[in-house]
Amino acid sequence: MGIIVGSIIALGAMGLTLIFGVLGIGDFAHGDKMGWGMFLAFFVVSSEGANLGFAGGRFGSLSFGWGLVVGLLVAMVGVAALSVIMERLVYRRLRVAGGGFFIFAIASLGMSIMLRAAIQLIWGPSNFRYTPGIHPAVEILGGIRVKPDQFFIVGVTVLAAILLYWLLYRTRFGKAMRATSDNPGLAEASGIDTDRIRRGTWIVGGMLAALAGVMLGLQAEVRFDAGFRLLLPLFAAMILGGIGNPWGALIGGLTVGIAQEVSTQWISTGLKPGIPFVIVIAVLLLRPRGMFGQSR
């Protein structure tokens, strides 16, 4: 269970840490971008979507079929577009005006509230599911019961992590993203179009947020504040893994997810959401650069 939630947190934290690392923005709207991804996919698979011809059956023992795959693609494109629009309308202007870290953070908080309110306006405060009905879990080794969907979620997370690594360390664009993160002035002096890199970062970050949102919808319920509620664990995972480090975000996400679930052995389930807080405080006290943070 912790691994599943951890995977979703990791997906979200990968996008968050990328945006933080390259753009220097602590993006409080990231959770609500996940929410938008979740609902855009829901729009496609729900009845309105079905009329568009995307209902599309099921894959084997998974709870979904082509409908959700199309929904996922729509969500990724949609949230990426949303991120680019926000960068154009808000962040770029603030950057040109010389806004600092706190200005960006507060702006993203405002964006967070707007995005969440928009979901509520359109879809209301109710809970939804991608596909109705009960999805039985299957037994794997040692009597542990897992739903097929959950294998899918973990698989998607691992794949996303590999693709992100490939992007950042093997492609010209990704290396330029790392260069911009490392030293924006020198990147510009090397002829890297940093505006383009920033836009690309928002796009990749938005796609990861959408992916995380859809996985969250698949695992739990589709609800307007589901993404927002995960914001603190996302930040905990990012800080634990070392800001700007995608691998760290993956391991950090899994750690936070597992820690939350395991904690219920000793503390009341109601206190579970406090675990990320404890992790953040502990990391900041003991190892401010995170598990994999490197000194320069």
Add this chain to the structure above:
Amino acid sequence: MTAITADHADHAGRQPLLQVESFSGGYVEGIEIIHDIGLDVFQDEILTIIGPNGAGKSTLLKAIVGALPFERGQRTFQGRDVSGWSTPRMIAAGVGYVPQVDNVFASMSIRENLEMGGYMREQGLEDRIGEVLAMFPDLEFRPNERASRLSGGQRQMLAMARALMLDPVLLCLDEPTAALSPAARGELLARIYRIHLSGVGVLMVEQNATEALVWSDRGLVMVDGEQALIGSGTEVLISPEVGRAFLGQAEGEGFSIDEGMPS
């Protein structure tokens, strides 16, 4: 102050690589840090800008490569008017620029630093990486080492190697030997000289004036944002103007022109 201009004999009739005329600039509009500079750099020379701390040497270099927010006057590069051009445009036109600090991508490998230096190359990236690495034996044998693990001298070499990736005709270096040991300083200056011999004009700012001037064809002395003197390396070394300029400074500023001077 007077400017000695008897240094042009050997460049007579040839086009300078870079020229700036009645050039002023600063970081904030209305507050000029450098005033009325006029200089030219030829492809077959090393021109070194020296002067006391706070004289505006680095600011002048930044202005020349288009990295200063405000500038006034004219910049010409290879006969083209490049006034107001941004750094990326200057780089694309054939100027290599190595800032004084933060001049490598610390979290990236030597190879990746060079790839970033050659980001604008349409083709021949791999070949150029090979050529540039061959110029710096210190870097050649461990291309996957992270830049943050290099010594100060090796970092400077990497910073220059990065700037050479686009085959510049003019290399602008901001205090390349600052914070280096005397041995590393000598090695770096010798390396710069060798790069220069391969056909690259060099314009550098130096704090270690005597040492740098020995390797330079010409020197330009700046004081209080103004050009106090320009002349051949030796002329500048023995000039009373230079002595006066540096003696006029508050003591303890760490600049001595007498050190190691030929008598």
